Amino acid sequence: MGESRFSVEPKNMRFIIWRERDTRNNPAFVHESARFGGVMAWAGVSINDRTDLYIIRNGTLTAQWYRDDIFRTIVVLYAAAILNESLLMDDNARPYRARQMENFFFDEGNLRME
Secondary structure (H helix, E strand, C coil): CEEEEEECCCCCCCCCCCCCCCCCCCHHHCCCCCCCCEEEEEECECCCCECCCEEECCCCCCHHHHHHHHHHHHHHHHHHHHCCCCEECCCCCHHHHCHHHHHHHHHHCCEECC
């Protein structure tokens, strides 16, 4: 299970535009750029199935958001549907390893691969 960030802009944010001389401020040659040109997505997979793709719209996944919006509403229900005993294997990203998540796993009795 994990999240990925996809960018719709080139890494260096440079665009080469060929234009005629003295047309610098012509609206036809102006390109507006969004401050954040990407999206983050999260998904979970198992041997026989997968979860729905979850789009993270504000660009940052925090431990609290992961616990409340993803883990409680998607992962717990998915794990209960596939097996009584499931094992979570994450990719060691910060939101997954935060103390909030450690406490949540302990309180809920969930197993996680170290």
